[in-house]
Amino acid sequence: MHCPALPQPGRIRACTGPGGVSPLPRLEPETILINAHQMVTLRGPNRPRVGADATHLGTVPKGAIAIKDGRILHVGSTEEMLRRCAGSDPAIIDCTGRLVLPGFVDPHTHVAFAGSREDELQRKLEGASYLQILKEGGGILRTTRATRNSTAEAIAAQTRRRLDAMLATGTTTVEVKSGYGLTTRDEIKSLEVIAQLQKEHPLRLVPTFLGAHAVPQEYTDRPDDYVTLVVDEMIPQVAAARLATHCDVFCEEGVFSVAQSERVLQAGKDAGLRPRAHIDELVNLGGAEMAARLGAVTVEHLVCTTDSQVELLARAGTIGCLLPGTPYMLMDGRYPQARRMVQRNLPLAIATDCNPNCWIESMQFIIGLSCMMLRLTPEEAITAATINGAYAVGLGEEVGSLDVGKRADILLLDVPTYQHLPYHQGSNAAVLVLKDGKVVVDRRDELHESGAEP
Numbered sequence: 001m002h003c004p005a006l007p008q009p010g011r012i013r014a015c016t017g018p019g020g021v022s023p024l025p026r027l028e029p030e031t032i033l034i035n036a037h038q039m040v041t042l043r044g045p046n047r048p049r050v051g052a053d054a055t056h057l058g059t060v061p062k063g064a065i066a067i068k069d070g071r072i073l074h075v076g077s078t079e080e081m082l083r084r085c086a087g088s089d090p091a092i093i094d095c096t097g098r099l100v101l102p103g104f105v106d107p108h109t110h111v112a113f114a115g116s117r118e119d120e121l122q123r124k125l126e127g128a129s130y131l132q133i134l135k136e137g138g139g140i141l142r143t144t145r146a147t148r149n150s151t152a153e154a155i156a157a158q159t160r161r162r163l164d165a166m167l168a169t170g171t172t173t174v175e176v177k178s179g180y181g182l183t184t185r186d187e188i189k190s191l192e193v194i195a196q197l198q199k200e201h202p203l204r205l206v207p208t209f210l211g212a213h214a215v216p217q218e219y220t221d222r223p224d225d226y227v228t229l230v231v232d233e234m235i236p237q238v239a240a241a242r243l244a245t246h247c248d249v250f251c252e253e254g255v256f257s258v259a260q261s262e263r264v265l266q267a268g269k270d271a272g273l274r275p276r277a278h279i280d281e282l283v284n285l286g287g288a289e290m291a292a293r294l295g296a297v298t299v300e301h302l303v304c305t306t307d308s309q310v311e312l313l314a315r316a317g318t319i320g321c322l323l324p325g326t327p328y329m330l331m332d333g334r335y336p337q338a339r340r341m342v343q344r345n346l347p348l349a350i351a352t353d354c355n356p357n358c359w360i361e362s363m364q365f366i367i368g369l370s371c372m373m374l375r376l377t378p379e380e381a382i383t384a385a386t387i388n389g390a391y392a393v394g395l396g397e398e399v400g401s402l403d404v405g406k407r408a409d410i411l412l413l414d415v416p417t418y419q420h421l422p423y424h425q426g427s428n429a430a431v432l433v434l435k436d437g438k439v440v441v442d443r444r445d446e447l448h449e450s451g452a453e454p
């Protein structure tokens, strides 16, 4: 007796195979995805993946997945799934010829901002540096003016469009930082926008307080006073209102020193906000030692971090969050030494860093850049974009892999295998996006059937 490749709508008929009655308990899911050409589960140890673990994607050919109450009920082969769902009546999503992945986790963005800075790209093409543009009142300072001058509704409307683009390209969890307010009122306004968007948007948002993103112009001559404002006023208010889970800082030459950064992160930690830090993007100030001392969850950028600092971070249990879109948009040709980090067992996540200087929403593009410019393998890049991203935002037990009990955040991609993700670039491969088991993006009608062998 043969199981049907794709059951007709209606109850799945009993189909027990040559052995007679199936010994496995019956499943009664609400939805099943079946016939995936390849399913990448990322099943593995419950920790950020390093070394060989970061190359094991747990692929299942002809894979199937069952969903109930927004969570993953079962993962296995299509044949087994149909056998175990016999007699039940789930909604069926046929994935013939296509790839199934966990939803992407984008663990580092500044997506809540107002305005744009397209003219600064022109300046950069003419040779101006990032710090030069910042010194002239451009860059972060310009976006800060635009964000301060915008209402919460206007910031939300602009941010919503970017979240839509992220979801449409397969991101289901995204970290979002404040950091373009730089006054207590405007930082809180940005975090409230993030909280409001969390209520209405399907994407899971992880809010981070980044009051120490830049020294605002009114504090240029007294940056320590600004740090005091962040520590004494902003952090207590943000923590009391539960507007963020993490606290971040931009530790960089001309921005915040190591000592100032440590004051901010220690105050955040004391208030219950988990520390993370932008370090070594342009100049190595010793931020790695500071981050290791504080037990930072992640460190971001790591463009000029030394090998011994990478080893220190690995020993501290910190995740390296690499942002290849930033040097790409800066065009300075300096990328993090990702292969040396892999060799030193630093777990890696990758992120868009979506911000007005690096306006990239697609994790598919970042996976491509990570292979081309950081020389991660496709396996390492996909691990970094899913399960390690989940650990980077403190949700490793909830999302980032297709495991029983986890949230049913699932992507269907219009490619047959994961190797196509970095190889076939520049278009959106996402066909279907499920968040908590619900279809939130559906492009099946727009796309032709895959011609690949099932």
Ligand SMILES: [Zn+2]
Binding pocket: 108, 109, 110, 278, 300, 353
């Ligand atoms: Zn950043």
